[in-house]
Each structure stands twice: as structure tokens, then as C-alpha cells.
Amino acid sequence: MAKNCLRIAHQGETIQLSWQRGQASPRFADTVTFEHPFDQQALTDLRWYLEKYLRFPYGLAPDKAAKIEQRLQTWGEQLFELVFRSSEKAREFFQAATYDGLHNCELVITSDDPTVLNLPWELLYSTSDRQFLAPTLAGMSRSLSEYAVRAEMSPLPQDKLNILLVIARPYGEKDIALKTIARPLLDSVSQIRQKVNIKVLRPPSFEEFERELNRNKGFYHIVHFDGHGDFDANSQGFHHTLGGLGQGVLVFEALDGSPQIVTAAQIAQNLADCGVPIFVLNACKSAQEGEAKFSSVATRLVSLGAKGVVAMAYNVQAEAAKHFMGRLYGEFVAGASLSNAVAAGRKAVLNQPQRPSPKGDKPLRDWLVPVLYQQEPYTPFLPKNNIDVPDIDDLLVETSHVTSLHGFPEEGAYGFIGRDYDILRLERGFRQNNIVLLQGMGGVGKTELACGFARWLEETQGRAGKIFFVSFEHGATLSNVVNQVGREVWGDKFSPLSTDKQRLAVLKYLQTQPCLLIWDNFEPVNGFPTGNEPLLNGEERNELKQFLKELRAGKTWVLITSRREETWLDCGYTLLNLGGLWEQDVEELAAKILQTAGVDRAKLPKEYLELLKLLGGHPLSLRVVLPHLKTQTPAQLIEALRRGLDTFKGVEEEGRDKSLTVSLDYSFAKLSEQARRHLPFLALFSERVDAHWLYQFSESPDKEYGQAYRAVFGENLQKADWLKILNQAAAAGIVEYLLSETIYKIHPALPWYLRQQLNTMVSLRVERSGTKQSHDTEQSGDCFASLAMTDTTSLTMTDEEVINELEKKLLIFYAYLADKYREKLISNAKLATFVLRVEEPNLLQNLRLAEQQQEWAYAQAILQALGDVYHRP
Incomplete structure (x- = not known):
């Protein structure tokens, strides 16, 4: 704990500096007029630099960031001049603090004005020492002139540092990512877990928060809130009991995942009643004050008796959070004071400035982001025997970990990345239902998410029981599930039991224990794509179906991954669809x-x-x-x-x-001959395709479009044919249902794969043109052989010419479609706008083709249609 203290006291329009050496009485400098050293543009630029610069470090952004970095020092010098060179006494006090060592001195800013508390005081820069003060000081904090006096808290446990982690993401994708704080926190304390007890609040509702604290009064040292905070000008909090001119609020998460707004006063009351001294807060706007006194969450909590609040003045980068939290909690475990621990965390951020960006790791001066609010020095944790923890580094020893994961595949080459919101979606799904089906296209990462979710639950004690993984890709049965669980639970005693007793024993175990079963790649069980032979017979499928029904009322969760819905299970599962990464x-x-x-x-x-x-x-x-x-x-x-x-x-x-090629090859080979022949036409489309337009283009052999299509694919198709083909492709995970009954989403890499199929088809057409068509078809037995029966008028064309002709006809088709629906913008604007918006990617693709081929009339038709749509209100 620091020996000395410099205090900047703000009141009205003045500030006064005081100096206290050790236990001596404080000395005071003269009051001086306080003029805000930062204009609004400076604060805006600082926020841009800390929060947005590394999201897009291109163009003029690096130069702008470099200028702001230079101005950080200028701003700090201005602040320093105002505080420490405003009078002879102020100069004397700073010289005394420097003489005794700034590492032995804390700096405290005291005010009741949110504007003053919100200034980036961490930028104070000494020109004589040529350094920012914050990383050098023993500590730096903000405090209030007026605050509630509370009874002294009862002693807390000293065997472990107990932390209640509240992770609330009610706004879904609009919230900060889970990895911003929660994952770095868990990673950072992994090496000191023998001295840290972290419990994740489930569900993260305010009611559960109250229950947990009241069940464990005098137990938690810290509540760490990882979520969203804001300022409510009308103080419309959870119960709106306080009235007033507004205050800070935090957003918890109701059982159904909806937002649950709670005032800081309510939270402070719970902390005080249950003896929790410290609140760590990384919520958005958590340290940004409102216009009214004590309005923000941080100041409100301190004003009502919290010993200290660690907050983030700006949105924090995940990498910075990892460095800060790791050091903060490591120092706590070693017995450091709150102020010293925050200072050590800030130094860790300063010493490791590299942050990820699209252009690689870049340095960022974000050590000023963490801030501390406290009214008096406080040390939350004193180890029972300091001999056992002589130094923080001695605590950084990995302990052996007995895993509860069984049968899991190894992580991929790049590890598990992202899926923060999807993990929380899964948690919410399991709050409502203990069976969840995770459905997504092939290769989108269902297996990786399932495994990542399991590891997350293990790390955060989300499941007290064991976690089992079984892949059904090659036809696992219920006996595989039963044997895996039984042998893990009972060992050698399990094998001698009869099959019926084994099944009953495992069923009872899973019904009574909070385990997790992961059934991965489940689609082949009932035949995939639809119409293919199931890997399991009817009896085996019924066994799985019945087993799931018997688990519904139990404590075990079951997570099934599949490329389609599995409605035949008839177990009332919750369906979650999985898309791409954030x-x-x-x-x-x-x-x-x-x-x-x-x-x-x-x-x-x-x-x-x-x-x-x-x-x-x-x-x-x-x-x-x-x-x-x-x-x-x-x-x-x-x-x-x-x-x-x-x-x-x-x-x-x-x-x-080759993973994508292998995945597509597998799905493609399972399709019908007709689907394999005609799906390569989708190589000429972008992002989405409408079966209605496919039919309009390919249906008539008497029209030029249909003739061009038949020349390549050997036959014309009706709408029903296309729907059948696209439904097969959707069932196989090659495309996705998008809008209405005819519009499908095309994976961005799919045209590349289908283009290879298209080239192969055309090449075979040329190679077989000189042979007997019927003989080829009869001998080969594949979908390409019949292409030898295409119109002989196209056989004199090269492969490239055939495909170019098809592309040219499709360009003409889309130009006429654009022109037609541009005219309909007058008579039926709703329909025309819908069609042109849906077909926008294909129109843009054909626009590029028209430009390349200098087909300006077609380009004009497409441009005019899109332009009219873009300019509509």
C-alpha cells in the first residue's frame, strides 16, 4: 500500500491540490480556477482512437491515429500544468512526491461533478520526467466528496478469492463479444485457479443475482459484471423506486433472454447487505458519467457504500482485458490493495501494447482505459500464510486438471474461435429445454461450436456432471452411447451387466445427473440427403428416439448437430440455426x-x-x-x-x-443424377437463386434461353424439377432456404466448386461427341454420359465458347428482367422492389459481365433498374 498521497479536490469552478506524506496531516496548496482542458473534439478523437481505429486501420486512419498519439502527450502536459504548476505550493508538493518516489504515492481525484470525474486524468504527463504519471504511480483513483457511510464489513474468507461473474448479453449481436472480458478473465486466472473461485451466475437475471448473494452473505470478494451499462435520464430502473434526476443502470438478462434494466442503487444495496466490497465493471458507458450527480453506475455504487469499483472508461480490447484482468486478480490473490492491483494491471497493459487488427498486431496506447473509483484504501484479500505466497510469480504455476470431457475430438489447427453469441444462445436454449438441435450448412462449424460450448461449460462449472461426445457420421447406435457413459461412470463393473440393465443404469444416471450429451453429425442416421438409405435400421432409430424421450424429464442436456432438422425424433427439441462467424x-x-x-x-x-x-x-x-x-x-x-x-x-x-472440397464432394455425390447434372448451373449465380427464374430460363426448348441451356445440360426443366433439385441441395447442406418457397441462399464458395463441375460436364460433351451416344450412356452410367446427346449444333464449339454462350444468354435474361421490373415500380412497387432487391447480387454480377463484354445496352438496363430501387424511400 502506498505511503504518500496527492489529492486533487474539485469544487465548484476550482481545484485544490493537497499532499500527505505517510500519516502526517495533509498540506494544502491554494485553490485555482479550473478550466476544462479538453474540448469536445479532443474527447471524440480520443474515443475514436481507443475504440474504432484498429477496426479499420486503412487509408487516412493510421495518420490520424499517429497525430492523436502525439496529442496524448500534449493533453497530458496541459492537465499537468493546470494541476502541478498552478502555484508554488503545487510545484513543491509534486517535487516532494517525486523525491519520495512516485511508486510510493497515490493520486486521488475528488469531485461530485461527472464532467470532472470523466476527464482522462490518466493522461497527466510530466515534462520534466518525460513520462505519463499513471503507469508510474502506486495507484490512481477517483472519489466523491459525499458518500454514504456504511457499517464495517464482516471479515471475508481468506482461503480463496471468491468472484461472482455475471455475463449478460440481452441485446444479442449488438452486445460486446463474450471474449472481450469473460474468456480473457478465465484464461488469465487459469494459472492461479488454486487461489481463485469463479462462479458464473446462471441465469444472469437480477432475481438470481439477489438469491446468490443472499445465499452466500459474506462470501464473495468481488462481483464482476460483464455486460451492458447505460445512463437512464428518467431513472426508469427495474422497479423505479428511487426517482430523482437519473442514474446509471445495468442490464441483466431475464430467463427468456430479454433485457432486465436495474438501477445502480438496487445493485449497491445488495452489495452492502451481503457484504461484497468490490464491483468490477466492464459495461459499455460504465465509467462515462451522466449529467446529474452520481449518475453513472460506478459513482452510484461508490456513493452508496461500495469499497471500490473498477470500471472501463472506454470499450476495452480483448487482448488488453486479458493483460489487465490477469494482473489485477493475480495481485489480489497476492494480497495487494485495490489501488495497487489496478495500477499493476495498468502497467501490464502498458508493457504489452500490441493489439489485433485486420492488418496484423498494432500498438495501441490503451493503458488509460481501466479506472478505479474508491473512497478509502482497501485490501480485499489477505492470504492466510504469506510464506506460501511470497511473490505473485510463485502463484503462476499450472495445476493439473482432471477433465470432465469424454470422447471429444481434438481441436482443429486453428483452435476454437468466436461463437460467443452462439454459446449464449445455446445456454438460453437449454434453460427452456434440455434437448437442443443445432442445425447448419455443411462445414459451417457445428462440431467446433458443440465442442467449444462443452469446454465453456467445463471452465465455468456450467455442468456439474460429465460431458460426452459421440459422432454419428458413420452410424453410431444407442449401444455406443450407453457403453461410453457406462464405462466412464462404472468402469469394469459395467461390462458384465446385461444389455437391458446397462441401458437402465445409464438412463437413470443421466436423468439424475446434470451431464451433457453431444450427438454430432446426426443427419446420416435417418438417411442423408432425404431419400438416401439410413445408416441405422428402423429398430435402431426407434431406440434413439425413445431414449431421447425418456431423457426429456431428466437433468442431462442433449445437444444434437445436423445439417437438417430431425423432426422424426419427435422429442420436442429446441431448434437453433447456425450461421457464419462474426x-x-x-x-x-x-x-x-x-x-x-x-x-x-x-x-x-x-x-x-x-x-x-x-x-x-x-x-x-x-x-x-x-x-x-x-x-x-x-x-x-x-x-x-x-x-x-x-x-x-x-x-x-x-x-x-481440401476440407471444403471434400465436404461438397460428399454431399454432391449423394444427390440424384438429375440434381448432379443441373446444379452446376448455379455456378453462374451469386448469393441467392430463385427457382422461378431458373424455370423461366431453362423450361422451353423453343426459346433461345432454353436452347442455350439444353446445349449444355442436355434437357430442359420445369419449375417442379428445379424445386426438387434445390430441395435436395438444401437437405444436403449445399444451399439454404432463404425466402418464400423458391428462393435459396448460395454459399459464397459454392460457385467455384460448381464451376469445376460445369467445366467437367462440357469437356465430357466434347470428348464424347464422336462416339455413339447410346453406347456411352449405357456403359458409363453417370450423369455426364448423357450429355453426349445434347444438340449437335453446339458440338463444333469449344468448351469456353459453350459456357460463354450460356453466360451471354443469362446476361440478356437478367437485363430484360431488370427492365421489366423497373417498369413495374410504377404499377406494383412493392413486388418490383422485392424482386429487384432479392436479385440484386445476380444483377450486379451480370452488370460486371456486361461491362467486360462492352454490352452497354444491357448494362444500362440493369443500372437503371438498380438505380431506381436505390433511390426509393
Whole structure:
């Protein structure tokens, strides 16, 4: 704990500096007029630098950031001049503090004015010492002139540091990512877990918060709130009992996941009643004061008796949070005071400034983000025997961990990345139902999420029982499930039991114990795609079905992953659909992929972010496409993906990731002959396709569109044919249902794969043109052989000419479609706008084709239609 203290006391329009050496009486300098040293633009620039710069470090952003970094010192000098050079006494006090060692001195800012408390005091910069003060001081905190006096708290347990972690994300994707605080916190304390007890509040509701604290009065040292905070000008809190001019609020999460707004006063009352001294707060706006006194969460909590509140003045980067939290809690465990622990955490952030960005790791001066509010010095944890913990470094020893995970596959090359909101969606799903089906396209990351969710539950004590993983990809049965659980629970005693007794024993165990079963790749069990032979017979499927029904009333959770819904189970599961990764998670995965591929992200242009967006957050697409940035530009890859060119076709390269190709090959081979023949036409489409337009283009052999289609695919199709084909593809996870009954979503990497299929089909057509068509068809038995029966008028054309002719006809088709629905914008605006918006990706793709081929009339038709839609209100 620091020996000395410098205090800046603000009142009205003045400030007064005081100096206290040790236990001596404080000495005071003269009051001086306090003029706000920061204008609004300066504060806006600072927030941009800390919160937004590294999200898009391209163009003019690096130069702007560099200028702001230079101004950090200028702002700090202005603040320093105001405080420490405003009078001779002020100069004397700072010199005395420097002489005794700033590492032995704490700096306290006292005020009741939110504007003053909200200033970035951490930027104080000494020109004589040429350093920012905050990282050098023993501690730095903010306090209030007036606050509630509470009875002294009862002694807390000293065997472990007890932390209640509240993770609330009621706003879904609008909330900060789970990894921003929760995961860094867990990672950072992993090496001192023998001295730290972390409990995650489940569910993160205010009612459960009250119950947990009241059940464990005098137990928790810290409540760590990882969620959203704000200022409520009308004080419309959870019960709105306080009235007043407004105050800070925190947003908890109701049982159904909806927001639950709670005033800081209510939270403070619970902390005081249950003897919790410290509140750690990383909520958005948590340290940003409102206009009224004591309005923010941090000041409100301190004003009502909390010993201390650690808050974030700005949105914190996950990497910075990891460094700060790790050091903060490590210092607590070692017996440091609250102020000293925060100072140590700030130094850890300062000493490790590299933060992730799309251009690679970049330095960021974000050590000023953590702030401390406290009214008096406080040490939350004193180890029973200091001989056992002589130094913080002695605590950083990994302890052996007995896992509760059984049968799990190894993590992939890049580990588990992202899926924060999906993990919380799963938790919410299991609050309502103990059976959840996770459905998503092939390769989207269902298995990775299931395993990541299991590890998250293990790390946070979300399941007290064991966690089991079984893959059904190759036809596992109920006996596999029963044997895995039984042998793990009872060991050698399980095998001698009869089959019926084994099943009953496992069923009873799972009904009474809070376990988790993961049934992965479940789609082949009942035949996949639909119409294919099931891997399990009827009796085996019924056994699984009955087993699930018997588990419904029990304590075990069951997570099933599949590329489709499994309605035949008839067990009333909760369905969760899985899409791509979030933007920041995509960048994190991309960084690892490019590092492995030897690509320097710092040298990539801003089109790199456009490429990531185009890939739609699909992990397998990222893994297949991004390594090609070693030899091609992002713009080239964007064009290749959009046009379905042959960019990725060629001789197999050593170490090339073939996972997407393998996944698509598997699904493609399971489709009907008709589907395998006609799906390659989708190579010419982008993002989505409407079966209605596929039919309009391909249905008539008497029209030029139908003739061009028949020349390549050997036959014309009706709408029912296309719906059948697309439904097969959707069941196989190759496309997704999107809108109405005819519109489907195309995975961004799918056109590349289908283009290869299309090229193969056309090549076979030419190769077989000189042979007897019937003989070829009869002997080969595949969908390509019948292409020898296509119109002989096209056989004199090269492969490229045949495909180019088809593309040209599709361009004409879309130009006429655009013109037709542009006219309908007058007579039926709703329908026309819908059609043009849905077809926008295909219109844009054909617009690029028209420009390349200098077909300006067609380009004009498409441009005019899109322009009219874009300008509509």
C-alpha cells in the first residue's frame, strides 16, 4: 500500500491540490480556477482512437491515429500544468512526491461533478520526467466528496478469492463479444485457479443475482459484471423506486433472454447487505458519467457504500482485458490493495501494447482505459500464510486438471474461435429445454461450436456432471452411447451387466445427473440427403428416439448437430440455426490462416476486408480461399469467387486445405443424377437463386434461353424439377432456404466448386461427341454420359465458347428482367422492389459481365433498374 498521497479536490469552478506524506496531516496548496482542458473534439478523437481505429486501420486512419498519439502527450502536459504548476505550493508538493518516489504515492481525484470525474486524468504527463504519471504511480483513483457511510464489513474468507461473474448479453449481436472480458478473465486466472473461485451466475437475471448473494452473505470478494451499462435520464430502473434526476443502470438478462434494466442503487444495496466490497465493471458507458450527480453506475455504487469499483472508461480490447484482468486478480490473490492491483494491471497493459487488427498486431496506447473509483484504501484479500505466497510469480504455476470431457475430438489447427453469441444462445436454449438441435450448412462449424460450448461449460462449472461426445457420421447406435457413459461412470463393473440393465443404469444416471450429451453429425442416421438409405435400421432409430424421450424429464442436456432438422425424433427439441462467424471472429481466424500460409496482412490492401465479407464468415471457405492470397490479390480472389472462375482448380498443392472440397464432394455425390447434372448451373449465380427464374430460363426448348441451356445440360426443366433439385441441395447442406418457397441462399464458395463441375460436364460433351451416344450412356452410367446427346449444333464449339454462350444468354435474361421490373415500380412497387432487391447480387454480377463484354445496352438496363430501387424511400 502506498505511503504518500496527492489529492486533487474539485469544487465548484476550482481545484485544490493537497499532499500527505505517510500519516502526517495533509498540506494544502491554494485553490485555482479550473478550466476544462479538453474540448469536445479532443474527447471524440480520443474515443475514436481507443475504440474504432484498429477496426479499420486503412487509408487516412493510421495518420490520424499517429497525430492523436502525439496529442496524448500534449493533453497530458496541459492537465499537468493546470494541476502541478498552478502555484508554488503545487510545484513543491509534486517535487516532494517525486523525491519520495512516485511508486510510493497515490493520486486521488475528488469531485461530485461527472464532467470532472470523466476527464482522462490518466493522461497527466510530466515534462520534466518525460513520462505519463499513471503507469508510474502506486495507484490512481477517483472519489466523491459525499458518500454514504456504511457499517464495517464482516471479515471475508481468506482461503480463496471468491468472484461472482455475471455475463449478460440481452441485446444479442449488438452486445460486446463474450471474449472481450469473460474468456480473457478465465484464461488469465487459469494459472492461479488454486487461489481463485469463479462462479458464473446462471441465469444472469437480477432475481438470481439477489438469491446468490443472499445465499452466500459474506462470501464473495468481488462481483464482476460483464455486460451492458447505460445512463437512464428518467431513472426508469427495474422497479423505479428511487426517482430523482437519473442514474446509471445495468442490464441483466431475464430467463427468456430479454433485457432486465436495474438501477445502480438496487445493485449497491445488495452489495452492502451481503457484504461484497468490490464491483468490477466492464459495461459499455460504465465509467462515462451522466449529467446529474452520481449518475453513472460506478459513482452510484461508490456513493452508496461500495469499497471500490473498477470500471472501463472506454470499450476495452480483448487482448488488453486479458493483460489487465490477469494482473489485477493475480495481485489480489497476492494480497495487494485495490489501488495497487489496478495500477499493476495498468502497467501490464502498458508493457504489452500490441493489439489485433485486420492488418496484423498494432500498438495501441490503451493503458488509460481501466479506472478505479474508491473512497478509502482497501485490501480485499489477505492470504492466510504469506510464506506460501511470497511473490505473485510463485502463484503462476499450472495445476493439473482432471477433465470432465469424454470422447471429444481434438481441436482443429486453428483452435476454437468466436461463437460467443452462439454459446449464449445455446445456454438460453437449454434453460427452456434440455434437448437442443443445432442445425447448419455443411462445414459451417457445428462440431467446433458443440465442442467449444462443452469446454465453456467445463471452465465455468456450467455442468456439474460429465460431458460426452459421440459422432454419428458413420452410424453410431444407442449401444455406443450407453457403453461410453457406462464405462466412464462404472468402469469394469459395467461390462458384465446385461444389455437391458446397462441401458437402465445409464438412463437413470443421466436423468439424475446434470451431464451433457453431444450427438454430432446426426443427419446420416435417418438417411442423408432425404431419400438416401439410413445408416441405422428402423429398430435402431426407434431406440434413439425413445431414449431421447425418456431423457426429456431428466437433468442431462442433449445437444444434437445436423445439417437438417430431425423432426422424426419427435422429442420436442429446441431448434437453433447456425450461421457464419462474426466479423471480428472472421478476422481472428483469417489471421491464423494467413500466418500459417506465410501471408503478411500488413501488406494487404483494404479489399482484403471485402474478401472476408464476401466469404460470409464460413470457416471452411476461409480456410480454402485465404491461402491463395500468397499468390493473388484480394481483388483477384473476389472476382474469382463471384464469377466462379477456375482460379482454384489445378494440381493439388502440398498442404492445401481440401476440407471444403471434400465436404461438397460428399454431399454432391449423394444427390440424384438429375440434381448432379443441373446444379452446376448455379455456378453462374451469386448469393441467392430463385427457382422461378431458373424455370423461366431453362423450361422451353423453343426459346433461345432454353436452347442455350439444353446445349449444355442436355434437357430442359420445369419449375417442379428445379424445386426438387434445390430441395435436395438444401437437405444436403449445399444451399439454404432463404425466402418464400423458391428462393435459396448460395454459399459464397459454392460457385467455384460448381464451376469445376460445369467445366467437367462440357469437356465430357466434347470428348464424347464422336462416339455413339447410346453406347456411352449405357456403359458409363453417370450423369455426364448423357450429355453426349445434347444438340449437335453446339458440338463444333469449344468448351469456353459453350459456357460463354450460356453466360451471354443469362446476361440478356437478367437485363430484360431488370427492365421489366423497373417498369413495374410504377404499377406494383412493392413486388418490383422485392424482386429487384432479392436479385440484386445476380444483377450486379451480370452488370460486371456486361461491362467486360462492352454490352452497354444491357448494362444500362440493369443500372437503371438498380438505380431506381436505390433511390426509393
